[in-house]
Amino acid sequence: MAEIAVGIDLGTSNSCVAVARGGRVEVLPNSYGEHVTASVVHFSKDGAVLVGNAARAALIHDPHHTVASSKRLIGRYSFSEEVKKARAVYSYEIVDGPGHSVRVKIRDELFSLPEVAAMVLKEMKLIAEARLGKPVTQAVITVPAYFNDNQRQATKDAGRIAGLEVLRLLNEPTAAALSYGFGRGLTQRVAVYDLGGGTFDISILEIGQDVFEVLATCGDTYLGGDDFDDRVIDLLADEFVAKHGVNVRKDPYALEKLKFAAENAKRALSVEDEAEIRITEIAKSASGESLTLEHKLTSKEFGALVGDLVQRTFKVCDEALQQAGLVPRDLEGVILVGGPTRLPLIREAVTHYFGQTPRTDVDPDQVVAMGAAIHAATLVEGNTQDAFLLDVTPLSLRIGVAGGLAEPVIERNTPVPIEQTRTFTTYQDFQESVKIRVYQGESRKAEENELLGQFEFSGFKKLARGQVKIDVTFSINSDGLVNVTASDRETGRKASTTITLSSGLSAQELDAIVAENRTQRVATGGPPAADELEVLDESGMSLIEEDLEELGGLGIAPETTNNALFDREIRDLSSDEKDGSEG
Amino acid sequence: MAGITAAEVRALAMLVDELDYYQLLEVSRDAPASAVKRAYYTVTRRLHPDVNRDLPGAERETLESIARRVSEAYQVLRDGRRRQSYDAQLASGTGGRIQLAEAEAQAERAAVDHHMGRTPNGRRYFNLARGDIDRGDLASAQRNLRTALTFESDNAYFKKKLEEVTAALKSAPVQNPFSVR
Numbered sequence: 001m002a003e004i005a006v007g008i009d010l011g012t013s014n015s016c017v018a019v020a021r022g023g024r025v026e027v028l029p030n031s032y033g034e035h036v037t038a039s040v041v042h043f044s045k046d047g048a049v050l051v052g053n054a055a056r057a058a059l060i061h062d063p064h065h066t067v068a069s070s071k072r073l074i075g076r077y078s079f080s081e082e083v084k085k086a087r088a089v090y091s092y093e094i095v096d097g098p099g100h101s102v103r104v105k106i107r108d109e110l111f112s113l114p115e116v117a118a119m120v121l122k123e124m125k126l127i128a129e130a131r132l133g134k135p136v137t138q139a140v141i142t143v144p145a146y147f148n149d150n151q152r153q154a155t156k157d158a159g160r161i162a163g164l165e166v167l168r169l170l171n172e173p174t175a176a177a178l179s180y181g182f183g184r185g186l187t188q189r190v191a192v193y194d195l196g197g198g199t200f201d202i203s204i205l206e207i208g209q210d211v212f213e214v215l216a217t218c219g220d221t222y223l224g225g226d227d228f229d230d231r232v233i234d235l236l237a238d239e240f241v242a243k244h245g246v247n248v249r250k251d252p253y254a255l256e257k258l259k260f261a262a263e264n265a266k267r268a269l270s271v272e273d274e275a276e277i278r279i280t281e282i283a284k285s286a287s288g289e290s291l292t293l294e295h296k297l298t299s300k301e302f303g304a305l306v307g308d309l310v311q312r313t314f315k316v317c318d319e320a321l322q323q324a325g326l327v328p329r330d331l332e333g334v335i336l337v338g339g340p341t342r343l344p345l346i347r348e349a350v351t352h353y354f355g356q357t358p359r360t361d362v363d364p365d366q367v368v369a370m371g372a373a374i375h376a377a378t379l380v381e382g383n384t385q386d387a388f389l390l391d392v393t394p395l396s397l398r399i400g401v402a403g404g405l406a407e408p409v410i411e412r413n414t415p416v417p418i419e420q421t422r423t424f425t426t427y428q429d430f431q432e433s434v435k436i437r438v439y440q441g442e443s444r445k446a447e448e449n450e451l452l453g454q455f456e457f458s459g460f461k462k463l464a465r466g467q468v469k470i471d472v473t474f475s476i477n478s479d480g481l482v483n484v485t486a487s488d489r490e491t492g493r494k495a496s497t498t499i500t501l502s503s504g505l506s507a508q509e510l511d512a513i514v515a516e517n518r519t520q521r522v523a524t525g526g527p528p529a530a531d532e533l534e535v536l537d538e539s540g541m542s543l544i545e546e547d548l549e550e551l552g553g554l555g556i557a558p559e560t561t562n563n564a565l566f567d568r569e570i571r572d573l574s575s576d577e578k579d580g581s582e583g
Numbered sequence: 584m585a586g587i588t589a590a591e592v593r594a595l596a597m598l599v600d601e602l603d604y605y606q607l608l609e610v611s612r613d614a615p616a617s618a619v620k621r622a623y624y625t626v627t628r629r630l631h632p633d634v635n636r637d638l639p640g641a642e643r644e645t646l647e648s649i650a651r652r653v654s655e656a657y658q659v660l661r662d663g664r665r666r667q668s669y670d671a672q673l674a675s676g677t678g679g680r681i682q683l684a685e686a687e688a689q690a691e692r693a694a695v696d697h698h699m700g701r702t703p704n705g706r707r708y709f710n711l712a713r714g715d716i717d718r719g720d721l722a723s724a725q726r727n728l729r730t731a732l733t734f735e736s737d738n739a740y741f742k743k744k745l746e747e748v749t750a751a752l753k754s755a756p757v758q759n760p761f762s763v764r
Contacts, residue, residue, distance in 0.1 A: 388631070388634075415654040
């Protein structure tokens with residue numbers, strides 16, 4: 001029988017899994033009936049790994065062993081701005097790995113970012129398997145359109161570690177457009193405004209019946225709902241210092257409570273005009289008395305806090321429209337993606353910018369996973385009659401040349417797959433080798449771009465400068481992944497690399513990690529026992545108005561979930577499957 | 584829609600370096616941008632590795648490289664400036680393939696040579712106007728040319744084009760379906 005492939009939206013804050021079968025697309029809820037699962041990983045003392053909302057709640061009582069927003073770190077160098085910022089904001093320990101990669105240190109154990117992402121993916125895989133009653137081994141995973149090659153490669157590695165064959169890395173806005181336009185026979189140009197937890201993407205697409213052509217995509221991988229939260233946190237913390245002279249940022253537990261409260265206040269503002277923030281016993285005064293943080297956050301105040309961030313998204317929209325050669329009135333639809341787009345503040349600004357009301361008939365939290373599921377189904381069936389995607393590369397691909405410059409070889413918004421060759425030469429007499437550096441980005445200055453990788457090319461004839469002719473071929477496949485080959489025209493000698501440098505893992509490391517399979521520790525599975533449910537209800541999202549400090553005393557990690565039991569369940573189901581097909 | 588057979592892939596692979604972009608996309612040399620787009624959709628769908636998952640590994644790889652060439656052809660022919668560079672190269676008989684960066688660089692030089700604009704904005708609106716003329720949207724072409732002239736008020740070539748468009752608009756007024764007659 002046909003294999004089932006799912007679509008997974010691996011988000012900064014939340015993840016979602018969906019399946020398309022029999023002409024229907026459905027989001028698969030987790031064992032608590034929730035359609036989205038928090039992308040938070042909690043490492044409990046006994047070695048079990050917990051993913052989801054229970055892990056999110058663990059941020060409060062055990063922030064040092066709980067990893068949130070790991071997507072902001074995946075595929076980044078340890079010296080990058082984002083990692084520096086994360087070190088200041090997150091309580092878990094972030095350390096340097098080989099080749100300037102990033103590792104998370106939990107109780108003397110090191111985890112690469114692809115491994116942490118793999119734990120979230122494993123959870124999504126288990127959710128799908130529990131709902132579908134059969135093993136799931138293939139998936140389309142979505143990534144922000146503006147992800148560079150390092151980030152894509154790392155995400156693909158995460159899929160492999162989680163035991164998934166990644167059929168395709170699909171750009172999130174493209175997935176959303178697919179979900180919106182699939183099977184509706186539309187002929188229109190649309191914009192997808194995708195503001196997630198950690199990234200912002202805008203894509204302009206032309207939908208022609210069943211063809212989905214991306215005309216342009218632009219983005220900012222340093223801008224998302226998390227940044228909105230940070231503004232609120234800063235406001236609350238500064239106010240608290242002014243009032244009580246105590247800096248709550250210095251206490252990781254207090255900081256987590258603050259983050260939790262800020263995020264929930266933001267959510268509340270999606271439906272209410274104001275949000276009451278109250279955290280009792282967040283700190284102690286110099287005289288030892290318990291202090292309470294209180295603030296009434298109004299929509300207006302919030303708007304003033306984040307106004308410049310919202311304006312930044314429209315700068316990016318300007319760029320995308322210009323690249324597509326269009327103006328806002330050329331668009332016939334605007335699709336919103338991502339939790340923060342529920343904010344009235346964002347909806348109004350988007351309406352104003354595009355001169356039209358955005359679509360509200362698609363769920364911004366689920367639309368991406370649904371699109372991924374549709375694509376997964378067409379890929380498995382090998383029949384793309386229903387929907388055919390034509391995507392572009394979001395970032396220019398460059399090669400480093402003398403003088404610290406980076407020459408473009410493939411410009412951004414070029415359709416993929418694509419291959420381009422450029423000829424380079426030596427700049428010194430009798431040079432023995434050249435170093436080929438590959439960058440992604442929009443700056444002429446090499447250092448202002450992301451270094452994807454570098455390799456040494458030698459073995460050509462030593463000649464006067466300018467005499468050697470080296471062809472460097474760059475290709476980008478349909479996943480947006482980059483491959484570079486250099487060859488010497490005279491000898492035909494070749495060297496090539498699929499640039500994997502800063503997925504943070506070498507091929508050997510990846511193999512070792514896959515073999516070790518620490519994602520087995522992800523402790524979840526069938527419906528939770530009644531006593532677990534009770535705990536989780538208490539620690540659910542609505543709890544912010546309650547006394548947060550109580551959480552510290554709650555044992556949130558379910559100790560009873562039995563990994564081995566779940567493994568057996570899977571085996572049993574698959575043997576049932578076999579029996580069924582034989583019968 | 585049917586894909587392509589392994590034998591066809593092998594035949595096409597031998598041929599692909601001989602084909603110019605027009606032949607690859609199966610369009611005539613004077614095909615308008617809209618026809619280029621339609622042709623790209625048709626050809627790329629038939630040749631796309633996703634559609635042809637049942638092919639043996641070697642042929643799939645070959646097909647992937649052909650698909651890359653099809654994207655390249657589209658990227659050149661969809662854009663008036665790059666297409667002009669390419670046409671010049673074809674006319675000079677120096678090969679049916681042009682590197683995108685090269686097409687871009689040539690277009691830059693040609694733009695200067697042909698008074699197509701000195702400023703980025705002038706060029707941009709002039710190109711939009713040319714696209715409008717290709718599509719027959721003269722009213723929009725007129726607006727874009729006027730905008731281009733605000734950046735380069737002394738560009739004789741822009742003025743000449745604007746006069747042509749204005750004259751054409753007068754002789755064949757565009758029916759506005761929403762106007763009250």
